[in-house]
Amino acid sequence: MTSAPDTLNRDILRLAVPALGALVAEPLFLIVDSALVGHLGIEPLAGLGIASAVLQTIVGLMVFLAYSTTPAVARRFGAGDPSRAVSVGIDGMWLALGIGAVLALVGYLVTPGLVGLFGASPVVAEQAEIYLGISMWGLPAMLVVFAATGLLRGLQNTVTPLWIAGLGFASNALLNWLFIYGFGWGIAGSAVGTVVAQWGMVAAYVVVVARLARRHEASVRPQREGVRGSARAGGWLFVRTVSLRVALLATVAVATGLGTDELAGWQVAFTIFSTAAFTLDALAIAAQALVGKGLGADDTRTVRRVLARTVAWGAWFGVIVGVVIGALSGVIGLLFTGDAAIAALVQPALLVLAIAQPVCGIVFVLDGVLIGAGDAKYLAVVGVLNLVPFLPALVLVALLHPAGAAGLAWLAVSFFGVYMLARLVTLGWRVRGSAWMTAGA
Secondary structure, three states, X not given: XXXXXXXXXXXXHHHHHHHHHHHHHHHXXXXXXXXXXXXXXXXXXXXXXXXXXXXXXXXXXXXXXXXXXHHHHHHHXXXXXXXXXXXXXXXXXXXXXXXXXXXXXXXXXXXXXXXXXXXXXXXXXXXXXXXXXXXXXXXHHHHHHHHHHHHHHHOOOOHHHHHHHHHHHHHHHHHHHHHHHHOOOOHHHHHHHHHHHHHHHHHHHHHHHHHHHHHHOOOOOOOHHHHHHHHHHHHHHHHHHHHHHHHHHHHHHHHHHHOHHHHHHHHHHHHHHHHHHHHHHXXXXXXXXXXXXXXXOXXXXXXXXXXXXXXXXXXXXXXXXXXXXXXXXXXXXXXXXXXXXXXXXXXXXXXXXXXXXXXXXXXXXXXHHHHHOXXXXXXXXXXXXXXXXXXXXXXXXXXXXXXXXXXXXXXXXXXXXXXXXXXXXXXXXXXHOOOOOOOOO
């Protein structure tokens, strides 16, 4: 990795663009499932909604398996030790397999209880139990894919994960159609098709990683120290992820208390926020890989350049996206619902989101930089601290209970303003110093 500006730009794009494609492929699994199951009737679709909510929560909490593996591999790779880099990544895959196996077994046993928490009708609950019970056996595969993706990202390769994600999406769509309609398995066919596609992705990664292991003479057996290291780093990142989930769930709870229309409006605003975040996550992934590699090579000067460049890109992208959201704020609600009243209700919240986009862009990038640096403990601690100003702001909105567009706007100010600014302050303060830049393998 060189410090030449044009080369650095190419390095960022070389990693970020394929990463974006792989990120987009992930939600497409759910879209395909929803589209195919939707033609079975309203009850199967509602059941899929419940099962998906449970699965997305579990998977969202486990994303640390990718985020802890990437910097660990990148450091060894940057230090000129590809053999150890691949071994560390394989250790992460073994850890993912073990966690996934436990989650699959426990999840399968408690599926009826989890579905029961939603209070659905017996018919909907039955459909949800069928889908969720089968899907639990795909959890180990999903987690192994997370870790394997992190391994390849650490080796500065985001193209192979894109290909595997694309093939997984295509096979998922084909298998779902075959099992649902060809074999007449109903919603069970959708779950089976997705599970088979997920394990097919694991098989593809095993082939790729096995070749890497042979090429670099890396051990494919789990190493106790490597697994422990992945677990330690992953544990802190798990705490960070839990704090993010608490913020999201608390916001939805307050939106629910404001009213049905406000909850629908918040869903529209948050969907736009999540869509913009996909692109920024791709930039953050590039930062993870480049920062980890730079620190492994003891090249802190380049790490600083990566930090400055990706932050600048994140900010400018935030400005561009903010302008687009602001310009379309009056019609976005119509595109989602076709309801002029909901469009008017959500517009002020979308304007708040538009103004906050540059802050969001910087926050996501800084998060990626510190993950790449292996600064997981700091991220866990400040993840909890960021809730200190945010949760009281939410409580205030709930107590004052402003109605209509004003209520949704104040909710947006709490999340996109108070919470994201708190994250900006804590992350920005960290990167101003050098304590996060621990160089070496």
